[in-house]
Amino acid sequence: MLRFAFKRLVSLSLSLVVASVVIFLFVEVVPGDPAAYMLGMNATEETLAALRDQLGLSGTLVERYLSWVGGMLRGDFGTSYTYRTPVSEMIGERLWISLPLALYALTLSTLIAFPAGIWAASKRGSVADVSVMGLTQLGVAIPNFWFAMLMVLVFSINLRWFSAGGFAGWESGFLPAMKSLTLPAIALALPQASILARVMRSSLLDTLSEDFIRTARAKGLTKRQALWRHALRNALIPVLTIIGLQFSFLMAGAIIIENVFSLPGLGRMVFQAISARDLIVVESVVMLLVFAVIVVNFAVDIAYAAVDPRLRVRG
Amino acid sequence: MSFMKLGAASALAMMMATGGALAKSDIVVAMQLEPPHLDPTGAAAGAIDSVLYSNVFEGLTRFDADGSIIPGLARDWEISEDGRVYTFSLAEGVTFHDGTTMDAEDVKFSLDRARAEDSANAQKVLFEGIETVEVVDPLTVKVTLSEPDGSFLFNMAWGDAVIVAPESIDDIKQAPIGTGAFKFANWVQGDNITLERNPDYWGEAAKLDKVTFKFISDPTAAFSAVMAEDVDVFTAFPAPENLPQFEDDPRFEVIVGSTEGETILAMNNKVEPLDDVKVRKAISHAIDRQAIVDGAQFGLGTPIGTHFAPHHPDYVDLTGNSQHDPELAKELLAEAGYEDGFETTLKLPPPSYARRGGEILASQLRAVGIETEISNLEWAQWLEQVFNGKDFGLTIVSHTEPMDINIYARPDYYFQYDNPDFQALMDELSRTTDPEARSELLKQAQTIISEDYVNGYLFQLATPTVAKAGVRGLWKDAPTQAVDMTGVYWE
Numbered sequence: 001m002l003r004f005a006f007k008r009l010v011s012l013s014l015s016l017v018v019a020s021v022v023i024f025l026f027v028e029v030v031p032g033d034p035a036a037y038m039l040g041m042n043a044t045e046e047t048l049a050a051l052r053d054q055l056g057l058s059g060t061l062v063e064r065y066l067s068w069v070g071g072m073l074r075g076d077f078g079t080s081y082t083y084r085t086p087v088s089e090m091i092g093e094r095l096w097i098s099l100p101l102a103l104y105a106l107t108l109s110t111l112i113a114f115p116a117g118i119w120a121a122s123k124r125g126s127v128a129d130v131s132v133m134g135l136t137q138l139g140v141a142i143p144n145f146w147f148a149m150l151m152v153l154v155f156s157i158n159l160r161w162f163s164a165g166g167f168a169g170w171e172s173g174f175l176p177a178m179k180s181l182t183l184p185a186i187a188l189a190l191p192q193a194s195i196l197a198r199v200m201r202s203s204l205l206d207t208l209s210e211d212f213i214r215t216a217r218a219k220g221l222t223k224r225q226a227l228w229r230h231a232l233r234n235a236l237i238p239v240l241t242i243i244g245l246q247f248s249f250l251m252a253g254a255i256i257i258e259n260v261f262s263l264p265g266l267g268r269m270v271f272q273a274i275s276a277r278d279l280i281v282v283e284s285v286v287m288l289l290v291f292a293v294i295v296v297n298f299a300v301d302i303a304y305a306a307v308d309p310r311l312r313v314r315g
Numbered sequence: 316m317s318f319m320k321l322g323a324a325s326a327l328a329m330m331m332a333t334g335g336a337l338a339k340s341d342i343v344v345a346m347q348l349e350p351p352h353l354d355p356t357g358a359a360a361g362a363i364d365s366v367l368y369s370n371v372f373e374g375l376t377r378f379d380a381d382g383s384i385i386p387g388l389a390r391d392w393e394i395s396e397d398g399r400v401y402t403f404s405l406a407e408g409v410t411f412h413d414g415t416t417m418d419a420e421d422v423k424f425s426l427d428r429a430r431a432e433d434s435a436n437a438q439k440v441l442f443e444g445i446e447t448v449e450v451v452d453p454l455t456v457k458v459t460l461s462e463p464d465g466s467f468l469f470n471m472a473w474g475d476a477v478i479v480a481p482e483s484i485d486d487i488k489q490a491p492i493g494t495g496a497f498k499f500a501n502w503v504q505g506d507n508i509t510l511e512r513n514p515d516y517w518g519e520a521a522k523l524d525k526v527t528f529k530f531i532s533d534p535t536a537a538f539s540a541v542m543a544e545d546v547d548v549f550t551a552f553p554a555p556e557n558l559p560q561f562e563d564d565p566r567f568e569v570i571v572g573s574t575e576g577e578t579i580l581a582m583n584n585k586v587e588p589l590d591d592v593k594v595r596k597a598i599s600h601a602i603d604r605q606a607i608v609d610g611a612q613f614g615l616g617t618p619i620g621t622h623f624a625p626h627h628p629d630y631v632d633l634t635g636n637s638q639h640d641p642e643l644a645k646e647l648l649a650e651a652g653y654e655d656g657f658e659t660t661l662k663l664p665p666p667s668y669a670r671r672g673g674e675i676l677a678s679q680l681r682a683v684g685i686e687t688e689i690s691n692l693e694w695a696q697w698l699e700q701v702f703n704g705k706d707f708g709l710t711i712v713s714h715t716e717p718m719d720i721n722i723y724a725r726p727d728y729y730f731q732y733d734n735p736d737f738q739a740l741m742d743e744l745s746r747t748t749d750p751e752a753r754s755e756l757l758k759q760a761q762t763i764i765s766e767d768y769v770n771g772y773l774f775q776l777a778t779p780t781v782a783k784a785g786v787r788g789l790w791k792d793a794p795t796q797a798v799d800m801t802g803v804y805w806e
Contacts, residue, residue: 033703038437039435044439046439152543259536260533261536262531264505275693
């Protein structure tokens with residue numbers, strides 16, 4: 001087990017090194033000079049040179065890569081070219097919107113998907129099943145930004161229940177902040193819930209046809225008891241895997257919804273940083289996301305192996 | 316009983332007293348772009364000036380709503396006979412928002428900082444003529460120029476020339492300390508910036524207690540924010556197609572003003588065949604300005620015939636030099652040896668005037684036989700390829716700096732117009748301080764570039780502001796990129 005963990009750790013470190021090189025090169029080859037972007041059309045050549053110096057853009061590619069990676073190892077993500085604040089601070093601030101938004105959306109999606117999926121599976125072929133399947137098909141098909149704009153039209157412009165965008169800030173209290181995240185969370189949760197409900201249903205149906213369920217029924221459990229006591233727990237494994245995947249998608253992929261509601265989250269920060277050529281922000285945020293995904297995968301690998309000894313050999 | 320009566324009466328009196336003050340004293344102003352940081356002397360980003368100019372920071376002189384130059388922190392000045400020495404008398408009793416006094420030392424510090432060798436001032440050109448800055452006494456500053464400069468007072472009104480204090484300069488990018496009627500309160504990055512009234516302001520106090528600038532980049536989100544009344548004012552509203560809807564809605568008022576943005580089809584005067592004035596003239600005659608204004612800007616914008624703002628008193632209407640005349644354009648092309656037309660590039664930056672305008676322009680040019688290869692660029696790419704690399708044939712861009720006709724005197728400027736006569740004229744202009752003589756020179760300058768067909772002159776960019784009914788005192792035009800809130804109030 002220890003050897004397995006060690007081998008995994010080596011491959012994790014290698015992945016991180018490769019990822020950092022790839023990210024750095026991709027971002028650095030993008031044409032466009034950050035200093036020229038900041039100073040605009042009237043800047044003189046000497047002003048540009050002065051600013052490049054201040055930003056630490058004048059070294060060679062290798063020097064800049066090493067200082068970036070070295071900084072990150074010490075927990076220093078560098079200083080944003082445009083905002084001139086530490087990138088780690090900026091990530092910290094934005095994370096306080098992106099993370100709660102992702103969790104909120106995930107909670108909503110689970111709260112919708114579980115009952116819907118279980119209900120549909122337990123009444124297979126009934127009107128309930130068909131309507132859940134139909135609705136979830138629709139939920140997957142509707143683009144979430146369009147749904148978001150529709151909700152703004154109804155709930156913000158006509159009914160005035162919510163503001164049309166922006167973030168109230170946590171300092172204004174928990175409820176106002178959550179309120180400004182509600183419409184975005186619903187917009188994000190809808191397609192996720194649809195997918196999750198369908199996975200829940202089919203996974204539950206698969207389990208319900210297994211031998212151990214028949215045994216349970218033979219021992220005298222009702223259909224309902226067998227479902228809740230035995231089938232559900234076994235059906236949860238693929239569902240949890242999907243939830244895990246959805247969470248990383250929600251963290252990084254909320255860009256469009258953040259734009260529709262003008263929420264200052266991580267996705268929008270990267271988006272703005274790309275057009276402003278704030279390369280250090282792009283590099284550091286992407287690296288952080290890669291790091292998160294790789295570490296989560298590592299943890300999952302270890303957990304699988306702990307549960308299932310067969311995987312240790314293969315690993 | 317009488318006690319209760321008294322109580323009721325005083326309650327009534329209080330209600331009546333507050334009745335007058337019930338008018339809202341705070342306002343939410345939205346704009347598309349967020350400032351990258353809050354130092355107006357350290358970046359070109361117009362959003363910095365939009366939030367801070369005149370509200371938080373003030374210079375020696377300042378722009379008024381109509382674009383004229385009026386006294387700022389300098390209440391008065393004397394200009395020496397030879398036009399080289401400016402002696403400014405500063406306002407008395409001015410303090411920065413951190414409580415320190417603003418005096419001649421701060422002026423000297425600000426100007427010396429902007430023109431220093433390692434200065435990152437985006438408009439360093441404004442300070443190039445300064446030879447020395449001397450402190451005469453705490454309220455008097457003497458600025459000596461290396462040669463007379465008729466636009467010096469104008470230069471000092473720019474947001475890049477505001478007065479800052481050495482005590483607070485290190486944190487200026489995050490916590491700006493100025494002398495204005497509002498002081499910086501808070502910045503929620505990515506969302507909003509709050510300013511509060513400065514109770515110790517030296518001039519006429521602001522009428523509002525609190526101003527929140529909110530940043531909404533998406534045009535659809537902008538529309539929703541106004542309709543849901545999340546914001547009270549939206550400056551430079553990004554979706555002109557929605558304006559008629561606001562005009563019809565009694566809740567809102569639409570104010571369409573002019574800006575300093577000459578929107579031009581810039582031509583690379585050094586590449587074939589655009590180095591031939593006949594070809595440039597042909598292109599100018601191929602352009603149907605009104606079609607571009609209608610198609611790309613939904614009718615907002617005034618056609619121009621030269622690089623000068625139409626609302627300026629010295630403007631000359633030269634649109635007649637380049638009337639839409641495709642037949643004439645074809646003849647000119649034939650005369651220049653291009654009867655079969657030619658092919659060139661058209662590089663477009665992100666704003667919709669360029670992207671939408673570019674499509675319309677391409678079809679107008681095709682009608683006279685000129686094929687264009689359109690490429691859409693981001694700003695950073697545009698600056699690198701077009702502006703610095705000069706690797707382009709045609710491009711569309713709005714020159715938003717005020718009074719920037721002098722860029723035509725810079726032969727290495729991206730459109731590469733090199734005319735010694737024009738350069739001499741600009742030299743003369745900067746040596747001239749007499750207003751009438753200056754006006755005459757400016758008119759000549761406009762005519763020269765129009766008749767040389769340096770660029771295709773399209774239209775003056777308009778700026779629509781959507782405001783809730785009852786908001787008063789907003790600037791209509793944008794003589795500089797400022798959203799001056801010092802005179803704004805609710806009716």
